[in-house]
Amino acid sequence: MNQFENITVKCPNPEHTKNVKYVCFDESCKEQRLYCHECIKIGKHVTHLQHQEELPFLFEHISRIEKESDDLINRINKQMDLIQNDFFLLIGGIRSEYQISKQQLHNLNLEQINSFLSQSIHFKQFELTIEKLLQELIKEFQDQITKLKNDLNLFALDYYQISKSNIEKSEELFKIGYKLYRDDKYEEAIEIFDQALNFNSNHQLSLVTKAESLKMLHQYNEAIIWADKALQVNSNHYISFYTKADSLRGLNQYNEAILWIDKALQINPKDFYSLFTKADSLRMLEQYTEAIIWAEKALQINPQHCFSLYTKADSLRMLDKYSEAIIWANKALSVNPKHCNSLYTKGNSLRQLKKYKEAMEVIEQSLKINANHFDSLRIKGECLHDQKQYQQALVFYDKALEINSNHQWTQNRKSIVFLTIR
Ligand SMILES: [Zn+2]
Numbered sequence: 001m002n003q004f005e006n007i008t009v010k011c012p013n014p015e016h017t018k019n020v021k022y023v024c025f026d027e028s029c030k031e032q033r034l035y036c037h038e039c040i041k042i043g044k045h046v047t048h049l050q051h052q053e054e055l056p057f058l059f060e061h062i063s064r065i066e067k068e069s070d071d072l073i074n075r076i077n078k079q080m081d082l083i084q085n086d087f088f089l090l091i092g093g094i095r096s097e098y099q100i101s102k103q104q105l106h107n108l109n110l111e112q113i114n115s116f117l118s119q120s121i122h123f124k125q126f127e128l129t130i131e132k133l134l135q136e137l138i139k140e141f142q143d144q145i146t147k148l149k150n151d152l153n154l155f156a157l158d159y160y161q162i163s164k165s166n167i168e169k170s171e172e173l174f175k176i177g178y179k180l181y182r183d184d185k186y187e188e189a190i191e192i193f194d195q196a197l198n199f200n201s202n203h204q205l206s207l208v209t210k211a212e213s214l215k216m217l218h219q220y221n222e223a224i225i226w227a228d229k230a231l232q233v234n235s236n237h238y239i240s241f242y243t244k245a246d247s248l249r250g251l252n253q254y255n256e257a258i259l260w261i262d263k264a265l266q267i268n269p270k271d272f273y274s275l276f277t278k279a280d281s282l283r284m285l286e287q288y289t290e291a292i293i294w295a296e297k298a299l300q301i302n303p304q305h306c307f308s309l310y311t312k313a314d315s316l317r318m319l320d321k322y323s324e325a326i327i328w329a330n331k332a333l334s335v336n337p338k339h340c341n342s343l344y345t346k347g348n349s350l351r352q353l354k355k356y357k358e359a360m361e362v363i364e365q366s367l368k369i370n371a372n373h374f375d376s377l378r379i380k381g382e383c384l385h386d387q388k389q390y391q392q393a394l395v396f397y398d399k400a401l402e403i404n405s406n407h408q409w410t411q412n413r414k415s416i417v418f419l420t421i422r
């Protein structure tokens with residue numbers, strides 16, 4: 001707001017010589033909102049003196065409304081995400097209710113086949129109902145949105161006539177900020193992007209790179225607000241979609257992350273980072289087969305990406321494909337030998353294959369790099385547990401629980417040890 005603080009404006013009344021001193025905040029007032037001493041003398045605004053403020057209050061007001069409208073946008077965006085999410089769940093429901101593979105059919109008993117048939121015979125009726133209902137709801141929604149949009153346009157003014165020199169200044173500042181961003185100096189970069197945006201609030205690259213910098217600082221909610229602003233300037237920019245999606249992943253909102261990453265991938269299907277974000281979100285949603293498909297797409301573009309290799313390895317482990325998991329964990333470790341998550345995946349897979357000695361060695365390696373690596377601690381406990389070294393197992397379950405005391409799996413394993421040695 002610095003650019004406003006020393007503002008001096010002449011009173012809009014052409015007969016007055018003084019500068020604006022006051023602002024009228026009365027809701028029903030029809031006079032000029034900005035006015036001077038002389039205006040009061042001729043009786044302007046005197047009927048509602050309780051709503052008059054001195055000029056500097058205007059800047060507080062502007063900042064407050066900016067923040068409040070950002071918060072509103074954030075809230076209604078989240079509501080839309082939730083709707084879209086519900087919608088995908090509905091689609092999933094339709095699939096699981098009405099679609100069945102030959103393989104699945106073979107595994108059903110007669111009673112189950114009977115109930116599937118009864119359902120599918122009613123499909124036509126369901127189809128009619130859902131289509132009619134959705135059409136009505138969507139039409140109502142679109143009508144209301146159009147109405148709201150028209151109301152806004154009534155008051156839409158062309159607030160900013162951005163001068164050519166201001167556009168050039170914002171470009172120059174962006175380049176400086178971008179260099180700081182590339183050097184991982186995110187806080188400093190944000191300061192420069194803010195300056196660029198003071199000259200041109202619609203500078204899209206400054207908006208999105210500010211969002212990306214906030215994401216790198218783990219300020220995910222803020223990052224989403226700025227990615228939304230970038231999308232308002234250009235609703236077809238895949239990096240803005242990616243930044244929003246990856247911030248949602250940072251907030252553990254994986255379903256929403258996938259909604260937005262799909263928009264990025266629609267524009268740029270070969271964006272490596274978007275492919276990885278999708279793969280990792282799917283893994284976190286325990287959709288391991290899908291996660292592997294998307295990790296492989298990322299790896300086609302960048303075969304040496306440690307996190308994508310790990311995502312594939314750990315998804316294979318979760319699908320009980322331990323030998324393959326070890327192969328892919330080894331690939332991740334050949335890129336980064338100190339990647340504790342990959343060491344954990346390898347160690348845990350070896351344990352599942354009952355190669356306890358090798359498993360222990362790998363887990364030890366991980367704990368040497370990070371003595372507080374949660375998964376390595378709990379799986380060291382599990383490995384000792386498997387080898388009936390109950391007291392030692394308890395030591396490591398406890399160490400893991402010191403880091404994450406609410407971890408249900410570890411608590412359960414610990415109770416089992418107690419029941420065994422009782
Ligand atoms: Zn005046």
Ligand SMILES: [Zn+2]
Pocket residue numbers: 024025026029030031044045048
């Ligand atoms: Zn007034």
